[in-house]
Amino acid sequence: MKNKQSSGFSLIAFFSSLKLTIFLLITLATVSIIGTVIPQNEFKEQYLRYYQESTYELFKKLGFLDMYHSWWFTAILVLFALNLIVCSCKHFPRTWKYFREPVTTLSDSFLLTLAHEWRTRINARGRRLADLAGEVANLLSTFWPGNWQRHEEVDGDGRLREVHFFAQRGRWSRLGVYVVHSSIIVIFIGGIIGSVFGLKGYVNILEGDKTSTIYTRNDARTPVELGFTIECRSFKVEFYDNGAPKEYTSDLVIYQDGKKVLEKTIEVNHPLSYGGYTFYQSSYGTTGGRVRLLVHDTKTGKEATLTLAIGNKVTLPDGEAWVLAAQYEPNYMNLGPAVRLVLPTADGKMIQFWVFQKYPQFDRQNRKGRRYFVLEDVDRRYYTGLQVTRDPGVWVVWLGCTLMVGGLFVAFFISHRRLWVRLRPDPEKENRFQLAVGGSANKNQPAFEKEFAHLTSLLEEKLKGKQ
């Protein structure tokens, strides 16, 4: 029994040790580097381009390929959370006592421990201790308006012997550290809620299409039912002059039980939320679609219209060759919609070239072959790529973050300032009083020093000036 207890105690000592904290923080910092050097969560083929098969297997075993979710990384985080909780629980009662029950009287020995102290003697000039204490109280409340605690000590005969005053400001700063520490736990909880109950998925919707299912990141085969229907009514993309996309937007409509309930245009940085899910504009693309080409044969002078799908080829009307529509780009080289064509030449080689919808004469002027092609139309359909998430823990995370920032400000920038004043008759001389002032602050000493000097000069001037 005794044994058990002592091992329990040492476990608490272990978990509440600041050495462990520093060790864990430095360990977390160090091991986190691994995941920034080794690419995470890629396909095996990709890894095999940088690593040997055996290295790949080793890394996989060690969890280095998804290290932030590996058992050992999780274990360090759990240890860290335990450390934080045990340590805070151990220290908190003392701080709370300190917070709730401050020392309100100024003994001589206590005065010696204070960083700021000042003593003087005051001539009684007929004033009684109670009178002078009243004067002091008035002065103090002009200096720091508000709650000065007054404590009187009487001797055996009920005569007033000592009067103490105490006031403090910014005592909340003592709790800041605990707010910071708890905020970390709150953020952990939020993260856990998110990973247990949340979902990360994606869906591609063709312009004009609807869907009521999405796919998760980890499992591209089993669809997840949304419980409502989402439609991509239209999709637009604009480009900068250098060809980079400037903005892309999707007009989305949500239907619940067949009825339209929400309509919103989303773009990057402006998502749509409905039914616990949020839809983010994350990518876009185009389906192959069908291409309409005009082919002009300079030898025969004949023209013909061809329709074909991207990736397919058709025989030309003259029967001597075929053309393949190899690739479609909505804005190739920033010249608008374009299709890459592949054509066999007379000597059996292949040539490839681009035709542009906006520049019908392009092929005729540039290639100067026997036939020239004009891209008349592309039945292109954009699809919008939406990232879909459901994260019920995110609010907990933001709560934790707010607590953390608030706690840090309180802990770092609010100074806990305390002042004590004691008045008593001078034991060495009749008709004289002793006045002692003590002060302490846990931050910004220069500012407090000034404040303290201000108080003492006020007392000096007002109480002794009348002599």
Next chain:
Amino acid sequence: MNTHIFSIVTFIYLAGMVVYIGYLAFRSKWVSRVASLILLGGWLLQSFAIALRWYESYQMGIGHAPMSNLYESLVFFSWTIILIYLIIEYKYHLSILGAFVTPFAAMGMAYASISPQVNEKIQPLVPALQSNWLISHVVTCFLGYAAFAVSCGVSITYILKKKQEEKGKKTGLLASFPSSDVLDDLIYKTIAVGFPLLSIGIITGAAWANYAWGTYWSWDPKETWSLITWFIYAAFLQRGVKAAMLSIFGFVAVLFTYLGVNLLLSGLHSYGAG
């Protein structure tokens, strides 16, 4: 236009740095005055050029705050370092620190102006960066980084001074430095400013990522390195550690988060944030 002014600012900061180092040797009040004036002049000119760049981006029709690429962030980083340094010099009369802090700003500007890796053109913003979060995120991160840069400079001074105090020497270059206690306090204060700012920087980054992509944390190298930095400074805040060394370590991590990730790790990764 603005880039020419930034080149001039680079030379001014380099000159300021030289005079501050000269002050270590000569220690005349006069020299430190000149150094402060050079620095202040350079900073004012830089502020003007930043505003000008902002304005010019609007004239080009792609208006955005000048904080969107490596060049602009280096300029902003130097600007904040000098700002924080000038405030400390004014408040604590510690011109001696200039020799240890101005080099960070001067190097930042020189790197921005000279390195071929850094594109100084005003570029349009890709959609992901078109957000008000950009400014709050970048400003808080870089204010934090700058506070850590100053803290690192103070820490170097502290270590030199501490060595001298242990030897008991009363003369020489280091004798006029503030006592190691004062410096230690200043290390703590600068980190007490930097740490909340870094925390807010990470949080605004997470909030932005959540708003733009639906995940507040995805362990990409930039995020992870900012967290590594945060861990190091968090260790610093718990009592009983060698503060000056951790502060220097921390700043190395800051530099890696800021530059190393982009320059060294980007070969294998591409980030959503661009």
